[in-house]
Amino acid sequence: MGEIELPEALVKALREVRSVGVITGAGISAESGIPTYRGRGGIYDDPDEGDRTVEALSAHTLESDPDRTWRALFQIAGAAANARPNAGHLAITAIERKAARFVLLTQNVDGLHRLAGTQNIIDIHGDAFHVICTACGNRNQFNDPRTGGITSLCLNMHECMAANVAPRCPCGGVYRPDVVLFGEMLPEDKLARLYAELLDNPPDLVISVGTSAMFPYIVQPVLVAAAAGKLTIEINPEATEISDFVAFHLRTNAGEALPMIAAAMAGTEEGKG
Numbered sequence: 402m403g404e405i406e407l408p409e410a411l412v413k414a415l416r417e418v419r420s421v422g423v424i425t426g427a428g429i430s431a432e433s434g435i436p437t438y439r440g441r442g443g444i445y446d447d448p449d450e451g452d453r454t455v456e457a458l459s460a461h462t463l464e465s466d467p468d469r470t471w472r473a474l475f476q477i478a479g480a481a482a483n484a485r486p487n488a489g490h491l492a493i494t495a496i497e498r499k500a501a502r503f504v505l506l507t508q509n510v511d512g513l514h515r516l517a518g519t520q521n522i523i524d525i526h527g528d529a530f531h532v533i534c535t536a537c538g539n540r541n542q543f544n545d546p547r548t549g550g551i552t553s554l555c556l557n558m559h560e561c562m563a564a565n566v567a568p569r570c571p572c573g574g575v576y577r578p579d580v581v582l583f584g585e586m587l588p589e590d591k592l593a594r595l596y597a598e599l600l601d602n603p604p605d606l607v608i609s610v611g612t613s614a615m616f617p618y619i620v621q622p623v624l625v626a627a628a629a630g631k632l633t634i635e636i637n638p639e640a641t642e643i644s645d646f647v648a649f650h651l652r653t654n655a656g657e658a659l660p661m662i663a664a665a666m667a668g669t670e671e672g673k674g
């Protein structure tokens with residue numbers, strides 16, 4: 402990948418930024434050792450295996466064979482349970498602290514932004530560590546081995562993974578993961594926040610990082626900001642559908658570019674409030 406330098410025009414523009422929206426996908430967690438979905442080494446890389454994963458992570462499989470859904474989910478949650486936030490996640494937290502207004506829209510279910518300390522997060526696809534009972538609606542969560550938070554109220558992830566079957570609520574009902582499965586609608590409350598915080602009033606700066614930008618609700622905030630004359634940046638070693646629409650496409654890793662952006666924004670502290 403090699404070292405990059407931010408273009409001078411970008412550094413200058415970043416000093417004027419007061420409000421920021423960041424949109425992340427699996428690529429930001431690649432440097433934490435979590436496989437992406439698409440591309441080399443991705444979860445969907447082998448087409449047959451990929452189709453089986455999509456099938457397992459669908460609403461109809463959850464209903465007919467929840468153990469199968471959970472086996473696929475345990476692989477995703479298991480990879481996340483061993484991962485730590487990287488320089489990219491931490492730089493986003495630093496950017497949030499510098500901005501007068503900030504929102505993070507993430508498609509990731511790995512909880513790494515939460516662990517990195519970012520506060521205002523719309524986890525539009527949910528969180529693999531959280532569960533909901535399909536019978537009584539009670540919410541629960543796995544002990545997150547990364548925070549060391551072992552409480553008797555939580556489900557033990559290692560035990561559940563060893564059993565390799567759908568975990569159950571004390572009421573006897575099957576738990577479902579609090580993630581959006583294939584064939585399911587996005588949660589309305591999170592969509593409403595997405596509209597209010599990114600579309601109705603676009604931030605001065607919108608950064609799209611580590612996403613193949615496959616979904617309209619991920620593409621839209623970038624296009625709306627660009628059309629409103631706001632500063633837009635894409636960070637991705639590859640080109641995507643939005644590459645031609647952003648003001649700056651930084652073809653490099655999140656862990657390299659985001660700390661540079663955070664540093665360039667350092668002059669904005671006095672603009673708070």
Ligand code: OAD
Pocket residue numbers: 425426427428429431432437438439440443508509526581582583610611612613614615636637638639641653654655656
């Ligand atoms: P993808 O796996 O589709 O895309 C990952 C993107 O990250 C690719 O465009 C890579 O080029 C880029 N990338 C890889 N390493 C990177 C790095 N170190 N720094 C920056 N970029 C890097 O992941 P998503 O776009 O997140 O949905 O996928 C979207 C959704 O598709 C997921 O949330 C999941 C999946 O089906 C659900 O499970 C509902």
